[in-house]
Amino acid sequence: MDMEPIEDEEARKERERLEDLRDRDAFAERVRDRDKERAKKVVEDRSSKKSGAAAEAAQRRQLADDSEARGQALPSLRLHSRQEYLTKREMQQIELLRKEIADDEALFSGMKISKREQRDLERKKELLKLVEERLKINDKWEGYQLPEDYITEQGKIDKKKKQDALYKRYEEAKPKDDQFVTDVDQWEASQTRHSTFRTGAMDKKEFVDDYDYVFDESQTIQFVMESSLPGTTMTPAERLLQQQIDEAEKKAKTIEDTRKSLPIYAYKEQLIDAIKEHQVLIVVAETGSGKTTQLPQYLHEAGYTANGQKVGCTQPRRVAAMSVAARVAEEMGTKVGYEVGYSIRFEDCTSDKTVVKYMTDGMLLREFLTEPDLAGYSALIIDEAHERTLSTDILFALVKDIARFRPELRLLISSATMDAEKFGEYFDNAPVFYVPGRIFPVDIHYTPQPEANYLHAAITTVFQIHTTQPKGDILVFLTGQEEIEACHENLQETARALGNKIRELIICPIYANLPSEMQAKIFEPTPEGARKTPASSNRIHTTHGQECPH
Template sequence: MSTKIKFIAPGDSSWQEDRPDIDAHSSTQFVYNAHHSLALNLQRQRLPIYKNRSHIIYLLDKYQTVVLIGETGCGKSTQVPQYLLEAGWCADGKMIGITEPRRVAATSLANRVADERGCVLGTEVGYSIRFDDSTDSSTRIKFMTEGILLREMMGDPLLTNYCIIILDEVHERTLLTDIIMGLLKKILRKRKSLKVIVSSATVDAQELCDFFNSNTKKNSAKDTATILSVEGRLYPVDIFYVDEPVADYVKAVVDTALKIHEDEESGDILAFLTGMDEVDRAVSLLQDHAKIVKEGKLKMMPLAMYGSLPNSEQLKVFWLAPRDTRKIIIATNIAETSITIPNINYVIDCGFVKIPWFEIETQTNSLIIAPVSKASANQRAGRAGRVRSGKAYRLYSEEAYNELIDANPPQMQRSDLAPAILQLKALGIDNVLRFNFPSVPPSKNLIAGFELLFALGAIDKNGDLTKPDGVTMAEMPLEPILAKCLIVSGEMECSDEITTILAMLQVQNVLIHPGGGQASIKARIAHRKFEVAEGDLLTYLNIYTAYEKYKSSGWCQKNFLNVKALKRATEIRTQMRKLMKSIGIKQASCDGNVKQLLKCITAGLFPNAAYLHYTGVYKTVRGNKDLFIHPNSCLYTLQQPQWVLFVEVLQTNKTYMRELTVVEAGWLEELAPHFFQRTSIESH
């Protein structure tokens, strides 16, 4: 019996005569899907990782841990999970879990893989991030943030739902990455069937391999971990340096981009800056220049890229620009390794990066601007050589490059360890000091973490997790100080307002601040309608309360508010209230009792107290560090209050406090007598 095969051109509907059950629309969709699927398969096969497919499967069968090293864009994150699924690793119903340091990476990669698999997102391929779970019982490839995997370990210490765990972007060496590696090392001893892939673009592979091989018994000659390097598809990149240091690297980035646009042939430009404010400033300057491009000349399309940008805006950097237009993408270090932007031929490296830093003396977390490492500088330059020979312009001298450190220290060695200690305690790690970290944290940071948790009532004097507060705080996907606020809100009967405030703190850029001109003045006037003398947190409450009343994009646009951020805050608040209900925290409203609400905030944020010094600057209670009110705070233009609480500290040319709340000195002694004493308050 023979079967006839008929090839159909796009748009040809003659074959419908044999299949009258399919209408014209369905047939068009069928042809489109077939061509789309074929294009994706061809694209997948062209990736450098494709020829290593059999090697990955073989090594994973032979070893428990594989350290996979490959350039960003070679297909590690999207292809390896699919190879393993196709090889039958999920035949027993278990999942392949892939962890990402950033939420944007987890969601965008899940979308990409679901598209390649031809399935609806949330079925065979899904993702799980804080306050957003898009998976079901049929999910086999699950992208998630590192924090989600850590919380799953609490309920399932041996991760029995997973057959393979892929740790992606390990070179970033976040706090959670190191904790997870330490925990997986313990799990691998108990569960021999579990496999781990440690995936990275730039990292000391041998160091990680040795870390996992130390699982092997001394009398055993067989290693449990091995290394596989994937060659990237990288074209040569010419590096250019400046002769003299630049005074303003944001302006220098804009000037360099304009010079490239004027003198160089076609190809998109990717420029690196340190944070959202700098990126928006540079994009605004480039947009002004884009408006005055002469007719017939190559046009400019300036675009921003950073983690807190709305998803619709992030996707624009991946779109193909019109033929007569050049994209100029200004990004933070998210574009260094987490995402691969196509058609980049020119890279501008400002030479700096923003990293979190914990100060022992003042017990404060800061975001500081520091020089990049050599590894980061080379990774940035490599973005220019993805499609053809490229050029990288470094806004620092060659001598300065030679003086850079090889790699930035892991976050474990420069962070507040209180959240890490809390998680480890909840996972049953009694002796945190002897826990096997890939990078040993400073003892002072560990002591400071224990002190903070003790002050918050999460651990007792013996270092054990308290019940119920300590256990409840560990279950919440919030910073310990914010989790404490949520717990106390049930007792103080203001949980409705606190969940709204905490949800608003989980999103960024609620207030839109235009770069300058009339729009900036209008935005300032619009924002004043919501501002209160009690500080930013109650201002956020006012904004959300007003948004709930109107809930329209036009109203948000008129008041210079980010509608996507407010919608996201609504989702988070709903999830937070479900969590409260599950752990038994009373839901109630304070009905406008502002003092009661401020006291609840004080009960959690009391370690972040600052007072107004007679010199006119704020100082931390511990360490006497100079602090200033951030220009975007509603308190910036008001009379300076005597005592404030802050959520975070931002280090630029000054050290700024963000998300402020005005409190009374007496509340600190009343609500945290173990932390504040009358003598210290009187002396200030």
Template sequence: MAEEDRKAMVPELRKKSRREYLAKREREKLEDLEAELADEEFLFGDVELSRHERRELKYKRRVRDLAREYRAAGEQEKLEATNRYHMPEETRGQPARAVDLVEEESGAPGEEQRRWEEARLGAASLKFGARDAASQEPKYQLVLEEEETIEFVRATQLQGDEEPSAPSLPTQAQQKESIQAVRRSLPVFPFREELLAAIANHQVLIIEGETGSGKTTQIPQYLFEEGYTKKGMKIACTQPRRVAAMSVAARVAREMGVKLGNEVGYSIRFEDCTSERTVLRYMTDGMLLREFLSEPDLASYSVVMVDEAHERTLHTDILFGLIKDVARFRPELKVLVASATLDTARFSTFFDDAPVFRIPGRRFPVDIFYTKAPEADYLEACVVSVLQIHVTQPPGDILVFLTGQEEIEAACEMLQDRCRRLGSKIRELLVLPIYANLPSDMQARIFQSTPPGARKVVVATNIAETSLTIEGIIYVLDPGFCKQKSYNPRTGMESLTVTPCSKASANQRAGRAGRVAAGKCFRLYTAWAYQHELEETTVPEIQRTSLGNVVLLLKSLGIHDLMHFDFLDPPPYETLLLALEQLYALGALNHLGELTTSGRKMAELPVDPMLSKMILASEKYSCSEEILTVAAMLSVNNSIFYRPKDKVVHADNARVNFFLPGGDHLVLLNVYTQWAESGYSSQWCYENFVQFRSMRRARDVREQLEGLLERVEVGLSSCQGDYIRVRKAITAGYFYHTARLTRSGYRTVKQQQTVFIHPNSSLFEEQPRWLLYHELVLTTKEFMRQVLEIESSWLLEVAPHYYKAKELEDPHAKKMPKKIGKTREELG
């Protein structure tokens, strides 16, 4: 065939191919649409649809009917073509006419095309009903592409105390049972009399009970009913976390039928919800420690219960030593140490072989699943796994463990976004976060009953391991990580890093799934990683944190021989020495290691020693009003500003508007001052991308500190805008944290460690010669957070005992040798 003939045929062949393709595409689209409508009618036939969904369904039916009519007309044309001549205009294979009809109806050009594309995308990820029967894909393809799903392998089972056949989820009727019936249903109730007898017969009792057994809420009530609060005595129950102290106190008040703050109250740092009538007092372990200052023998308490002792927080470990001493002095004081793990033998040995009372837990079997391969992004894996469980597993709420507020908020946002996109194609999924900075009303939502037909997913920090019991949890997702504080005494640097959790923590998390029914725990790591990479237990906090606050407290209680203090696990020798050195430098201790007058005042303030020194120094510089504000803002500094993903530029600009020459402390002062001038407005916070919740907490902290000023003999005064005085007062407290600019970047003055200004700082671009920082944290680099520009001469002014003039000289400054060169006068 000639080249010219071939070229002439190409356009015709293209047209023919195009017509065949369009005819085939038309058939496929109609089949897809009919299958999709059949599925939706089958799945959602008895579900009340929203207005938008009804309109969309009506639109799809209209398109289907038009396509059927068009197809029927085409078939009729074929029949007629055998009897008469028909002009072969190939319009049937082209969907232009149908598009035109739809465009006229919707009023949006190209709308039909967009809807078809969305429908095709939906069909790719939403396979159910007719399409599911055809493809035989797993059910979770309803939500996820095959490559997105996570493959788990069942490995082990945690045996329970109940038979697997026994599980039953709480019904609506059960949820409405009286509070007293719920109390009687708790595992601790059958042992009430035995427990009270054991407490009466022993001064110290170790209580071992699974989380959810009722020991935290019920034992203090049993003691109250038994008369331990007569003659004005009180019962103290300590919690390692303030969220737990608040939620447990609220629950007990509800069970006792009293108003929170009357007979039952809680006390946490900067918030006291108690009164003279309070006899059951839930508090953080740190608050009970501070009570030793005013009442070293705890004379107003008949019972002290140290709850969640297995968490081994810094304050809990210190409490052990102090309470052990007080118990020897006060034989009538009852001491209860409650733990949720099998580590009670150590507590028993520490308290002179105290007896252990075991409360059996209400546990069902829990199946443990591991991933086949490690997950690169555990946050994304969590979100995918939640949806996978939601679509494929029977009813039951989900508990997800993440490391902190930032991760929790990101995961909640991702889940809500994906659920929004899926609409009514999946059952309702309630996404509820829980972390320390969350307001009380939002924290309470996790304890509310899940509505019928819905599923609840609680995204929590490790507070949900033991401190909180959430009813209805059947599934647990454990990425295997937690945030852990570590401290390097050589550099004075604290780092809050994401690290693998211990096996003990992993088992606690898994146990959360077996409270109300046989559960499942999905671990987002391999079985090999569990066996070979996780530590057996978590290192006690006392061995990995700064001890300045604790040493100051112990010194103020008259405990001078810290090396021989009765620690359950002694802290590193080096960390203890550094704490003593810092307190000496701050003037809290004299050269004999005894508490000074200034040190006693510092111990009265419930803040870090450097912060309390700054507040005391504010009187000298007549700026206590401003320093109180700075101190309050520093207590919440990491959560002042927020950056919505869709308004990053606006948020950054709003933050820059608060910048003042001098540094980040003045920025915080400026934010609070402007907020106060707005009448503490929430609208002002919204407009300036400032977190109202954090500001309100800062105001509460400031009021508390202001109330303590009289006790430490500091008068209220203002610098009237002279920020040099404010900066000097801050330097008086934080002279220990200084850095200077060298040719190779910033280095700390004493340790000569290379450090960096945090990118969020107002001084990030300026690079001043001398800096003071609030804290040094290790993330991707050694970052200085909340930095302030200072002058080297101020260090000699506020801490001449700590710095020498030679240390503060610039080593790179060029100096002329003595007696070399002549003055202008000598030259004539």
């Protein structure tokens, strides 16, 4: 009888390990077979290998199974990817060229550049023009394009291409979210979106606590209510009327206080007496002393506008005539065009009730054609005489001649910086009336050496003042509209780049050819003076050739 060999411990462990591996593999195989039986069987339609999705699926299977076919298809994929990359690269280069042209024009604006730089800039512009024209050739919106041919080489119709050619344009024009939107609705939505004024930091208000209140509860006084007496109730209409009355009274009180605070107010009686005594008077007063706005009102209050007579005041610029007329009308409690009006080229805002009339020098010269003796005026004020425009110089000779045979006419020559003695000598030794005083202190600063680009120097100075000085207004005088626009754009970009590092900056470009409504609104003086600004921002005015009352 053969005896079975005795299995040692190491052999037994090895045998058990191999059995575990076989059992594990068998279990995994059974699980795969079970999952394969339960999985959904997809029946592929192989009846038409050349139709649509079936052909595409067959091609994918062939690429997956055949490595040689897959290798042949890869070069075409690389070519397609390369073409897409070149298209994106082209658009990036075109956008970069646009930015280079814009940067060069902004950098060389107002500067004399060399011929080479001018030639390079023109070459870039010509290149951009040619590229844009070439891009427009393939633009589907520029003209009609023939759709892709949906007839194959075998003469059969490809249904997918035919459907794309017939219905693609309708799919592209379909609005989102199944909303019917017309072209007019889209245009209105675009205009509304671009014209909406977005307020950011302007809505933020600064609240500064000057004192910390400390309450001692032990020292409080206790009260006991005995009875309650109801007040007189007001209807909403009465409450609104009372609010309007209070605001009007407050505004009138503020305007009256401002008029009394002007330096010329202290010499009101002396001025009226001097005007009664002398027919021609040279008035020299500082800028902002109130001579332009107050002198016509003083003449009106002194009775020079009685019996239908008028007081005329000339200004060298249209903007000044409109803005000052708006301010004087507000001070007199009337509207522009009634007791106070103005007359400029192409615009006459006067009526039969007008007694104080502001006008440009040229308009007064035109009135000489219809009324050579200016019989409708009892007093004339030639303001800003130091600017010496052509119309002003001609007016000096004409009014001097009229004053000699019209002794009742009062003539005032007003200015801030002029040679008063020479003017007085020209007007038959007329006396000079000096009005001392200045509303605000003025510090005059000069640069140690000339600046190469005064526009850039002005922009840099604006931000120096804005970051180092207290809150207030900054007025920048420039020579033309192009410089105003360049300065405005540069200030906006710099302020946007600095972001929250500086306080908010409100930039208000002002031109000499704005509509009268906007000019009167922009140049309306603030009663509190030139330093009156919102509590959380500075304001910059860039203006062309005109003093800004702010």
